[in-house]
Amino acid sequence: MIMVILAVLVWCGGWWLNSRLANGSRSSTREVQLLVPTIFGLTLLLVWQLLVRGLDVPLVILPAPTDIGAAFGANLSKLWEDFLQTFVKGALSGYVIGCSAAFLMAIVMDRSDFLRRGLLPVGNFVAALPIVGTAPILVMWFGFDWHSKAAVVVVMVFFPVLVNTVAGLRETSAMQRDLMQTYAASYWQSFFKLRLPAALPFIFNGLKISTTLALVGAIVAEFFGSPTVGMGFRISTSVGQLALDMVWAEIVVAALAGSMFYGAVALIEKSLTFWHPSQRR
Amino acid sequence: MKTLIAVLTVLSVIIAFWYAACLPMNIKGVLTEAERAGAEVTPVGAKERRDLGEIGLVLGNSFAVPATWAQDRPRLPAPHQVAQELWKTTGAMVLKGKMMSKRSLFYHGWVTLSATLLGFAIGTGLGILLAVGIVHSKVMEMSVMPWAIVSQTIPIIALAPMIIVVLYSIGVQGIIPKAVISAYLSFFPVVVGMVKGLRSPDGMQLDLLRTYNASTNQGFWKLRLPASMPYLFASLKIGIAASLVGAIVGELPTGAVAGLGARLLGGSYYGQTVQIWSALFAAAILAACLVALLGLIERMVLRRMGMGA
Numbered sequence: 001m002i003m004v005i006l007a008v009l010v011w012c013g014g015w016w017l018n019s020r021l022a023n024g025s026r027s028s029t030r031e032v033q034l035l036v037p038t039i040f041g042l043t044l045l046l047v048w049q050l051l052v053r054g055l056d057v058p059l060v061i062l063p064a065p066t067d068i069g070a071a072f073g074a075n076l077s078k079l080w081e082d083f084l085q086t087f088v089k090g091a092l093s094g095y096v097i098g099c100s101a102a103f104l105m106a107i108v109m110d111r112s113d114f115l116r117r118g119l120l121p122v123g124n125f126v127a128a129l130p131i132v133g134t135a136p137i138l139v140m141w142f143g144f145d146w147h148s149k150a151a152v153v154v155v156m157v158f159f160p161v162l163v164n165t166v167a168g169l170r171e172t173s174a175m176q177r178d179l180m181q182t183y184a185a186s187y188w189q190s191f192f193k194l195r196l197p198a199a200l201p202f203i204f205n206g207l208k209i210s211t212t213l214a215l216v217g218a219i220v221a222e223f224f225g226s227p228t229v230g231m232g233f234r235i236s237t238s239v240g241q242l243a244l245d246m247v248w249a250e251i252v253v254a255a256l257a258g259s260m261f262y263g264a265v266a267l268i269e270k271s272l273t274f275w276h277p278s279q280r281r
Numbered sequence: 282m283k284t285l286i287a288v289l290t291v292l293s294v295i296i297a298f299w300y301a302a303c304l305p306m307n308i309k310g311v312l313t314e315a316e317r318a319g320a321e322v323t324p325v326g327a328k329e330r331r332d333l334g335e336i337g338l339v340l341g342n343s344f345a346v347p348a349t350w351a352q353d354r355p356r357l358p359a360p361h362q363v364a365q366e367l368w369k370t371t372g373a374m375v376l377k378g379k380m381m382s383k384r385s386l387f388y389h390g391w392v393t394l395s396a397t398l399l400g401f402a403i404g405t406g407l408g409i410l411l412a413v414g415i416v417h418s419k420v421m422e423m424s425v426m427p428w429a430i431v432s433q434t435i436p437i438i439a440l441a442p443m444i445i446v447v448l449y450s451i452g453v454q455g456i457i458p459k460a461v462i463s464a465y466l467s468f469f470p471v472v473v474g475m476v477k478g479l480r481s482p483d484g485m486q487l488d489l490l491r492t493y494n495a496s497t498n499q500g501f502w503k504l505r506l507p508a509s510m511p512y513l514f515a516s517l518k519i520g521i522a523a524s525l526v527g528a529i530v531g532e533l534p535t536g537a538v539a540g541l542g543a544r545l546l547g548g549s550y551y552g553q554t555v556q557i558w559s560a561l562f563a564a565a566i567l568a569a570c571l572v573a574l575l576g577l578i579e580r581m582v583l584r585r586m587g588m589g590a
Contacts, residue, residue: 019420033423040424061447118287122295128518128572130526133541133561136549141356215436223442223533224549231439239442242450247443255435262434 003054007047014043063245071245072252078234079253086231087257089146090218094153098214099207102158106165111187120166127159135221149221149230156217157210161203168202169195201276204269211261215254299360300350305335306357307349312338314352315345358555366559383539386563392540393528394567396456400463401524405517407464408471415472416479416505417497429472437465441530459531459540466527467520474516478509507586514579521571529564541567 018036026032045065051057052064059067072079109116135152142148172195180190222232231250238246309330316322323341324330330338339346350359358366367386374385382388411429415422441462448458482504490500532542544560547553 015420018424022420022423027419027423036420036423037425037427041428060450114287115291117284118289118291121284121288122291125569128522129565129568130522130529132526133529133545133564136545136557137554137561140549140552140554212434212436216438219436219439220530220533223530224546235439236442239446242446244443244447251439251443254439258436259431259434 001054003050007050007054010043010046010050014039014046060242060244063248067245068248068252071243072249075246075249079249081229082231082234082250083253083257085146085227085229086149086218086222087215087261090149090221090230091153091214091261093146094150094218095157095210095214097150098154098157099161099210101154102161102206103165103203105158106162106169107191109162109166110169116166120163123159123163123166127163131156131159132217132220135217136224139221139224144225144227146230149218149226152221153214153217156213160209160213161206164202164206164209165199168199171195171198171202200269200273201278204265204273207265208262208269211265212258215258215261219254296360299357303349303355303357303359304339304346307352307355308335308338308342308345310354310356311345311348311352312342315342315348320344354552355554358558362555363558363562366555367562370559371563386541386544386559389539389541389544389560390563390567393459393525393532393542393564396459396528396531396540397463397521397524397571399456400460400465400527401467401521403460404464404467404524405471405520408468408520409475409513412472412475412479413501415476417501422476426476429469433469433473437469438462438527438530440465441527441533445531459528462531463524463527466523470516470519470523471513474512474519475509478512479505481512482508510582510586511579511588514575514582517579518572518575521575522568525564525568525571 018039021027021032021036021039024032048062049064049066052062057064063071105119109119132152134155135148138151138155139148142151176194176198177190180194185193219232219235222230223236226233231254234250235247238244238250312322312330322330322345324333349355350362352358355362370384370386374382374387411425415426444461444465445458448454448461479501486504486508487500490504495503528540529542529545532540533546541560541564544563545557548557548560
């Protein structure tokens, strides 16, 4: 009971601290802007820990953060193997293949007006569909190993990148294109010097959406069959064994991988599109 | 008109390519069956054929071509097989008056759709509430918003199996666990879009309301909420597609017996490829209808508000 009261106190304390910080005079400084969400996150973790311990919540319903941390520490090598299998082999290779294929396809569509008219509505349509559903088919075709996961990822990331790239390549104004024409620039010259840079913000938008999709595809595809390693496999078998601390540890890995992947792409974007208004400070 | 022709051309090329792809994909299975039935196949014996290229086999056994489009359990079913299966499990069922029988896709589609809609309603409602809180409270914005953005980069769907099992162990089952996953997936896009929308009125408009001596409440109902509608609908369209994916994935780990996800899983267990493909197309049609419906509502609402194009 003490722990529950403590949890309430911690929550109120964290909230009070945050409201002081957020409404204080220094709320627009960078330190405070980082500090407030950190305090919020830590408060949540503490409350979680105290409530689980205080109310004696069984492990099979919700493990405490310390249990998850212990499982994480005890299974580091296993988690690392799962990470390699699902993220590096499955998601990353599929992501690279899918994005490059979509990029090349977008260039082809850019060169032919007919193809663009025909393919863009189809692409827009397919981008909204539940493409994860192709996972059982692709697992059947490419086997249980990472190749099928990469194939699912390819299909999942292809359309968002395609649609965004095509939209980006049409972003230049007629005036800018005319200028290139007066310079007697060839298609590829004006492509690399004008239209590709102008399209980069759109392309990166697609690439960023696709980072999450890539992980989702790789994990869900493992629910349909996988070798005895991989994040999706571990999650589904650990759930079956009611080893929820392991499941949560795997979710931590997935969250870290997902946000780091996104962060990496966002960093590349920042260094390539430093000129764009959204990146300027 | 030009667009229509182009789209139709692209679609027919895709279908033609699909038929062509059936040949190399299915030829080995067809030849094995044909040999068992006593037909002359070159080269003889499944073992000899195993290492040969599929295209060479097709050219060497051109008599088997029609059979690759009519196999029972093909690796890649032909478009008309999928269409037949779809019709058999939807339209034909309705004509026989068994619309809700267990073999009908309407039944499975409804199981998935009800979970999707329930989850979507919960997720959207909570998302809008949180967005309103974020817009009106600086503490909430600074504490929650960064986490809402970070959580978008996390493959939330990895939680699905656990949510189902945990809810099951505390005695909740049926439609609720799937709806929870759906709600979870549609929640964050709505929060992020709605915050953007509620913030979209510019300083000039907010100042105008202040000169009218409008209260925060009036400012919300008369300016912020109407201004957020285009953003809301954009994120609703993302959210409903995510909800459907959530409901489908939610059916996978429990070995559910009903729903489109269950059809996918069952098909993959028993090698019923035609069933997988028809479930996939049913899911696609469902998603397209839901998004189109939202688009229609969007256009009507925006036109009533004088914002329609």
